[in-house]
Amino acid sequence: MRGLEESHHWTKYSKELKEQAVSDYLNGLGSLKDLTEKYGISCDYVLRSWIKHYTSGKELQATSRGMSRMKQGCKTTFDERVEIVNFTLAHEKDYQGAVEKYGVSYQQVYSWVRKFEKDGSNGLLDRRGKGLESKPNLTSEEELRLKIKQQEERIKYLEMENGLLKKLEEIKRRNRR
Template sequence: MSKRSPKSVEEKLEAVLSHLEKGQSLSQLSRRFDVAISTLERWIRRYQSDGEDGLVESRTWKKYTSELKQAAVEDYLSGQRGLNTICQKYGISSKSVLVRWIKEYTSGKEIKATSKGLSRMKQGRKTSFEERVEIVNFTIAHEKDYQAAMEKYGVSYQQVYSWVKKFEKQGSQGLVDRRGKGLESKPNLTTEEELQLKIKQLEERNRYLEAEVGLLKKLEEIKRRNQR
């Protein structure tokens, strides 16, 4: 099963500047760099917000105050700006993070600060190979929303980050826990099993997109009512 290789800061910068300074379209750059358009949009937002430093992928849980989260959600619901613009304005890591906040807000849940320090982060836990595969599939399908995966599966941010990086470099074999074991313990996935793994990832991505589209339709209706 083919994998998209992780991109260096230099490659990300080249892609961003090709769009901002040379006017190349996102669809062209998506094919050229073999990344999703949503990934390119995320790089551009981070570059415009933090410069080249924003293209260095963080290994830590990004902290957001409850005030920032509420301001971003209300700004979007006002109908004046789109998801990409809001993410850039408030320094939000991805659209999926903002959509999650909006979903919580519109369902009546209290918006709380994401974190008050690294000491508050979840501790890692022991997981099976099958769990790690499922967690990685979920994370990639949700635009690498490490925080959402951490909260959904009860693992640490660092675990999710590490598994995704290993999967991108080595495929499913990178998710094998070899501590205290020999190479013979490495599971041998068949071509059919690898294909099923890819299908599950695509199915998860489709579920995410369908949920996002449904939420955005609901939010458009809310914005129209607010503007009357």
């Protein structure tokens, strides 16, 4: 009957419990149903996913408290981002723990960890707006020369476009004959 009850909370499972349940199943010490009842696992699917995870060579980890609601983005410095990533990695990628300790969003912590793993601490640098080159201060004469050059390029483009359209018309006219 417990399997029919609706769950309204996120169940936490320790790493040891997961390993013991998977070990018992792989050693033939019970069926999925028996072991979910024995260890108080919410459903067969949960145990099946642990077994799949374990047999694919991945390490089982304790279940965190689940996702948090999105927090309003807050500005962080480079050093704060490095500290948050180091905390998360030191605690076996406990994103939720970092969210609670530092007051940043889950998605942001996850993103920083991924960037750190890919590019190191350089991945945590804030590069927003750095791709745009600011225009150097030009004298009025230099600005006029720049405008003339842009207009000449535009005229050249329009002349080329006009020539192509004339050739297209000529081809259409030949095909009508």
